Amino acid sequence: xxxxxxxxxxxxxxxxxxxxxxxxxxxxxxxxxxxxxxxxxxxxxxxxxxxxxxxxxxxxxxxxxxxxxxxxxxxxxxxxxxxxxxxxxxxxxxxxxxxxxxxxxxxxxxxxxxxxxxxxxxxxxxxxxxxxxxxxxxxxxxxxxxxxxxxxxxxxxxxxxxxxxxxxxxxxxxxxxxxxxxxxxxxxxxxxxxxxxxxxxxxxxxxxxxxxxxxxxxxxxxxxxxxxxxxxxxxxxxxxxxxxxxxxxxxxxxxxxxxxxxxxx
Amino acid sequence: xxxxxxxxxxxxxxxxxxxxxxxxxxxxxxxxxxxxxxxxxxxxxxxxxxxxxxxxxxxxxxxxxxxxxxxxxxxxxxxxxxxxxxxxxxxxxxxxxxxxxxxxxxxxxxxxxxxxxxxxxxxxxxxxxxxxxxxxxxxxxxxxxxxxxxxxxxxxxxxxxxxxxxxxxxxxxxxxxxxxxxxxxxxxxxxxxxxxxxxxxxxxxxxxxxxxxxxxxxxxxxxxxxxxxxxxxxxxxxxxxxxxxxxxxxxxxxxxxxxxxxxxxxxxxxxxxxxxxxxxxxxxxxxxxxxxxxxxxxxxxxxxxxxxxxxxxxxxxxxxxxxxxxxxxxxxxxxxxxxxxxxxxxxxxxxxxxxxxxxxxxxxxxxxxxxxxxxxxx
Numbered sequence: 240x241x242x243x244x245x246x247x248x249x250x251x252x253x254x255x256x257x258x259x260x261x262x263x264x265x266x267x268x269x270x271x272x273x274x275x276x277x278x279x280x281x282x283x284x285x286x287x288x289x290x291x292x293x294x295x296x297x298x299x300x301x302x303x304x305x306x307x308x309x310x311x312x313x314x315x316x317x318x319x320x321x322x323x324x325x326x327x328x329x330x331x332x333x334x335x336x337x338x339x340x341x342x343x344x345x346x347x348x349x350x351x352x353x354x355x356x357x358x359x360x361x362x363x364x365x366x367x368x369x370x371x372x373x374x375x376x377x378x379x380x381x382x383x384x385x386x387x388x389x390x391x392x393x394x395x396x397x398x399x400x401x402x403x404x405x406x407x408x409x410x411x412x413x414x415x416x417x418x419x420x421x422x423x424x425x426x427x428x429x430x431x432x433x434x435x436x437x438x439x440x441x442x443x444x445x446x447x448x449x450x451x452x453x454x455x456x457x458x459x460x461x462x463x464x465x466x467x468x469x470x471x472x473x474x475x476x477x478x479x480x481x482x483x484x485x486x487x488x489x490x491x492x493x494x495x496x497x498x499x500x501x502x503x504x
Numbered sequence: 505x506x507x508x509x510x511x512x513x514x515x516x517x518x519x520x521x522x523x524x525x526x527x528x529x530x531x532x533x534x535x536x537x538x539x540x541x542x543x544x545x546x547x548x549x550x551x552x553x554x555x556x557x558x559x560x561x562x563x564x565x566x567x568x569x570x571x572x573x574x575x576x577x578x579x580x581x582x583x584x585x586x587x588x589x590x591x592x593x594x595x596x597x598x599x600x601x602x603x604x605x606x607x608x609x610x611x612x613x614x615x616x617x618x619x620x621x622x623x624x625x626x627x628x629x630x631x632x633x634x635x636x637x638x639x640x641x642x643x644x645x646x647x648x649x650x651x652x653x654x655x656x657x658x659x660x661x662x663x664x665x666x667x668x669x670x671x672x673x674x675x676x677x678x679x680x681x682x683x684x685x686x687x688x689x690x691x692x693x694x695x696x697x698x699x700x701x702x703x704x705x706x707x708x709x710x711x712x713x714x715x716x717x718x719x720x721x722x723x724x725x726x727x728x729x730x731x732x733x734x735x736x737x738x739x740x741x742x743x744x745x746x747x748x749x750x751x752x753x754x755x756x757x758x759x760x761x762x763x764x765x766x767x768x769x770x771x772x773x774x775x776x777x778x779x780x781x782x783x784x785x786x787x788x789x790x791x792x793x794x795x796x797x798x799x800x801x802x803x804x805x806x807x808x809x810x811x812x813x814x815x816x817x818x819x820x821x822x823x824x825x826x827x828x829x830x831x832x833x834x835x836x837x838x839x840x841x842x843x844x845x846x847x848x849x850x851x852x853x854x855x856x857x858x859x860x861x862x863x864x865x866x867x868x869x870x871x872x873x874x875x876x877x878x879x880x881x882x
Contacts, residue, residue, distance in 0.1 A: 387846025
């Protein structure tokens with residue numbers, strides 16, 4: 240084991256020397272990163288660079304070849320489902336395509352989680368579910384609809400409502416703004432920030448959305464070629480010299496997003 | 505970690521203590537600590553005074569559920585004409601309270617009224633009518649496209665037909681063979697006792713031959729294929745509908761009927777008669793083995809008698825039913841697949857419906873065939 244690169248006491252997520260491969264294909268080659276409490280941490284990188292795989296590994300949905308992942312100070316690799324349960328109750332996850340249970344209405348999707356894990360009365364559960372749905376900016380009548388009756392943006396919000404149902408301390412968002420119109424995407428920006436401010440959440444998100452990065456991310460890690468190419472605030476990253484990072488941030492779209500961010504400041 | 509650190513404190517539950525004009529909130533007002541408090545609040549008698557002060561200085565943790573409960577309590581009190589002030593709330597908690605208050609107003613969702621009995625009956629009847637109408641329309645559409653393809657044979661897609669022949673026909677050989685062999689065995693076994701009593705051992709060939717070739721082989725094969733392939737058709741097309749692949753096909757100008765339904769229909773119309781012949785053979789084989797061991801009717805004797813007992817027309821009526829059954833299975837399976845709407849649940853439901861419906865229709869068609877053949881004296 241190499242010496243600890245930095246003090247990581249109290250880190251919410253602490254990934255050390257992670258190696259992942261699918262067959263011959265090496266996805267992660269010695270990745271280490273830490274996410275601090277109350278931070279909005281973003282993972283970016285080109286398609287297929289292993290962002291989602293890293294997320295799935297932290298969520299215990301996938302096993303890496305070697306390395307260590309500590310969440311809330313506990314080693315998560317090698318835990319079975321039963322041991323992982325207390326940890327998982329502190330997570331909220333929003334999947335890229337929503338992954339809402341299609342047989343249940345939106346309100347049932349949210350309240351199901353509450354019913355499974357709390358001892359609250361049915362009335363309070365219904366109210367809290369309605370509150371979570373309202374928090375994500377969905378209209379009240381959306382609660383009675385089935386996921387197949389919702390538009391893409393509404394489904395994202397419903398998925399977010401389910402992810403925050405249990406008041407998680409750690410929220411994972413996989414592509415929260417992908418496939419949304421700019422207005423809804425801006426709404427998600429606001430939402431993510433206000434959730435963090437009001438609930439003290441730690442948020443880890445995977446995204447391609449440069450606007451979202453400039454507006455909400457505290458720190459960003461750029462993944463590529465199996466390594467972390469750069470990590471820091473957006474302003475720090477924008478100054479780095481690595482060709483892939485430069486291409487990422489100074490492509491035509493990257494420049495527009497950064498200019499907009501500067502105007503806001 | 506604000507809350508994580510504080511939940512370690514000794515107080516793991518939420519509390520509310522009322523003293524003259526003041527309510528002290530303390531402890532952990534979170535989802536896990538709040539269940540008792542919720543019950544307590546329902547029985548709480550609030551003091552009569554008009555002004556009420558909520559002192560939250562000892563509140564160590566607050567999440568959305570706790571904030572909602574506090575918000576709801578305060579709102580109920582205010583609606584009762586009291587004036588409520590919340591004090592000593594930590595800044596981060598008051599941000600949360602503001603967030604809750606800003607969206608709590610909109611959160612009452614209207615209750616859904618379940619439809620009454622008459623409405624349900626009407627809806628059911630209407631839905632079945634619609635289903636029948638849709639089925640007829642589907643059959644018509646398929647027939648037109650089939651005719652069009654037959655007139656331009658180059659447009660027929662042979663590759664998917666061959667693929668379907670393999671999956672619905674060839675791969676079904678073991679299970680069809682086994683079940684029909686057992687069926688022949690069982691019929692011979694059951695018949696053996698009765699025939700032996702009359703010394704009519706040789707008629708075992710008539711019994712097994714006629715029952716298998718005319719009725720049981722075509723029917724059993726159709727039922728097995730309906731369960732095996734009809735359900736697969738419905739599930740495949742249904743899933744494609746959910747993932748919008750059907751829409752993608754339509755927009756690329758390739759008709760889903762032409763690409764998905766016709767190959768399945770044609771392949772099954774070819775495969776099912778062949779499977780039925782195979783089932784005839786294995787069924788007879790089963791009967792023969794049983795006849796040999798139980799009635800001492802040798803293979804050669806059995807086969808000789810079989811030639812006399814079963815006329816060519818009996819064999820052909822059995823085989824002739826198979827293409828009709830095949831068409832029923834393929835059309836019902838595909839149609840139910842197209843009726844899937846949106847969810848995984850719906851895929852399961854339509855798949856079940858496809859199997860139940862195709863087996864029902866196959867048996868119905870078999871009964872009609874019997875009546876017609878009886879009229880025609882075949």
